[in-house]
Amino acid sequence: TNNCESYFPPRIQDVNEAGSTFFSEFYLTRGEKDVEAQLDHQLRNCLRYGSRPDVTKILRSMGEKAKQDDSTRVAVLVCGPKPLVNGVVATGMTLSKEMKIQFDVHTELFDF
Incomplete structure (x- = not known):
């Protein structure tokens, strides 16, 4: 959806970048990446697919x-x-x- 930004503040969207004190990973063990989904793009630094x-x-x-x-x-x-x-x-x-x-x-x- 287009309103997913309201769920994730910029700090979460910028996680795992050099110098950041905030580190986050979301493991979607049965999920598949959706290259067209806005949420997948915004959280690309912390989404992990098909692994534990x-x-x-x-x-x-x-x-x-x-x-x-x-x-x-x-x-x-x-x-x-x-x-x-x-x-x-x-x-x-x-x-x-x-x-x-x-x-x-x-x-x-x-x-x-």
Whole structure:
């Protein structure tokens, strides 16, 4: 639709660019890219099709960036099925101890 900009402020549309402190990825494991869709174009830097997130790799990268920026905390927001959410929480706790960075994991479950 043409009004999708109202759902996503410019900061989200510009995520994952160099120097940004905001990092976001949306994994659409069963979705397909629509090259004509305005939403797909606006969020092209953060939409991932046909794959699952490598949670450890993502959180470790976020932790390293936090350390480079002299931060001690990382906010992690996860929405998905229970196994994904549990995996993110467990990985956040493990890496918090290992990296000496506090991963504050906020969760939202969905189930069909």
